[in-house]
Amino acid sequence: MKKVASLLLVAVAGGAISLGAYTLFLAPERIEIVTENQEMPVFQTSNTPVFSPVPGTEDSNFITAAEKTVNAVVHVKNVTVYRGPTSFTEYIFGYEREQKAQIGTGSGVIISPDGYIVTNNHVIARATEINVTLNNNKTYNAEVVGTDPSSDIALIKIDAEEKLPYLAFGDSDNVRVGEWVLAVGNPFNLTSTVTAGIVSAKARALGRNNQTFLQTDAAVNPGNSGGALVNTNGDLIGINTAITSQTGSYVGYSFAVPSNNAKKVVEDIMEYGNVLKGILGINSPRLDTPYARQNGFNQIDGVYVDGVEEDSGADDANIQRGDIIRKVDDIRVRRFADLVGYVSTKRPGDQVEVSIDRDGEELIIPVTLKERQRLNVPVLGLEVKNLTEEEKEKYNVEKGVKITGVPEDYREYDLQDKVIITVNGEDVGNIQDARNLFGQLSRYRKNSFTVVDKNGARERIIFQ
Template structure:
């Protein structure tokens, strides 16, 4: 029994000596690391610059808001609308009118009083005034408008240098980026709301004529024409529209990108109208259904179905079947991507077009041209005419019918009018190019009759009137 007890004691003593030697000479000393970890507080103050973890912090909008509110103005527009007719009005042959006040917002872009807003804010105005954030009110004049982009340029004569908002690059804006909407909803002046960019190049028309920035910043009636700015206070959009069944904000708002707005106002200031540069291609944006229809495997990009004669695209070598993947640094996933970027460009600008042909990517520079084609109601597609074509028809001016409207083709064929006929006047106004025709149509009322004068292939002048 004593031998067993002695053996146990010796074994225990040996184990203690072995463990002690390991701890003393072999194991690394980790005391400092453990102490460092234990010294970290459970909750780290936000002022600690070397903290390992930081609590969630929202962006600071105060500086951006302070810089913007003083440069966003309240626009008031007095229009005349048809009033209720009384028996006395009917007896005297009068057409009663009543004044109606509309309000919106605008953004000062130059210290001497140029203001950008929406066309629909100032449309049909009889009286137009602008109130600054310091409560000073000035009469405003319309310098120019572009209904297509819903942008208008105003001018006031102030007695002081005005605060301005600096233009940012809307192409650089990212989905998920914080933004501020500044305006005057419901006559609540200098209102600021925040949100994120929800989407870019959003089209609400269904015909790919728009390329809005979509946000979830609250925008309501009266915000139209106001500023959409990033956290640096840079203007990246002009708040323009909401989609709502009630007429008030329900979660999404839309702004014209600043690059488009800046291009429009620059053109208005320099030329008096908007100078659009076009690529010279026609086609369709791809998806699975369209790719199947034209029997290709690619489902992303813009499929070129035709290339306009004498266009920059033709001269650069683009042809039917090419799929445009990118213009400059903009990926083309839908037609509004293409339309939106080209809306920032002018005739003679050069863009880099990346396209796929037979599965191979190529990039070519393309010089943009002025718009050569348009659509004329009741007629179809029209195009600028070359001098030799005018000479052939013995015409001094006009535009050419390049494609008859299929809904009226039978009517024109019955009257002997074919593609190639020269339209010399619209509503009794001589036309020299597509721009002239577009200006006439733009100024027409829906109640106006529509008259055209043309020269047929026999050199005979004919006139047609549509109600």
């Protein structure tokens, strides 16, 4: 027993000697900063979760934005009533029965406490009944206030008993690429779904009426259409609208109508009953064409003016072919999509300052925007323009639209430079009337329109 105790005492003594020698000769010098009256720090435990900081924002997480947003995003159900035969027998004897079918669901964003809701036009198109379900599961019938198919924005309204939570429009012009965003909606009928991503690109053109979109990698799926894209402050910066997909589901990118464009559409609908669109009136070549590559337009840092529309704001301001547009107001433009995206937020009569490079000289030209004076009508694809007062007198008409371009398929009708005054018996006053009436044509029945030539002779064209 004494032998074991002796061995233990020797081991302890040896360890102490070794530790003392290491501390004295081998251990690195410890530097300690001591201030006067230094006290021992006290570490407190908090129940608040710790998150990694979100770049570009004082808020350290997405919780505030999500909580603010989910109650203002609604589930929209589009219901339609079909009337028609359900069997061959009914078709033969002309019997029709009514069938009620739900044909679409999507999302919407409450933008005022009294129940105005912005959504996508394609979510509520052709609906005979619209149902809106709030995040608290209350359901209301909604009425359509107005729509703008070209921007895919619609305004609907519900009458609720209480004031509703809503989102304020943010400034989409100030959105930065790389900024964190949340997409909130109802994909696959899963209510109040929040996904996160960043802004991948701005002013992304998808070939839709020269419209531009915010591009994000926040996951968006069928059912998200019409939902909110918000920044980390919970400000509405876009209305989720489209995805690029070969499967019908999200594969990496989604697109939203910028909030400034959606806000302008909503304000126009509420104030004027329709959407007033101001245009600059210039043409610029597509940069992916051989024409653009051969002339070096695809290497220009700005928008090359390849043509100026007659009687447009650009025409009045003497903007010329060959000018290169660098800025509009304070917005830098490098592509035609940048220009269109900004001008889309303006109305006819608004003035913008256009900074151009003309043969190396920098000019700032004020331009008053005007309504579009020409467009291609649906179905037939004719290019038409509004009549000037001189043309009305020349053709001896009070209203109508002049045909300025005819597709190859309809050249046999000799329509160039004639004036359309009716479509299927309905008067045509301007290009907007022409677009609406031609958009209602059916390829399954005969259609007609009346034209007037330079000599005042009238002719009725029938086609199918």
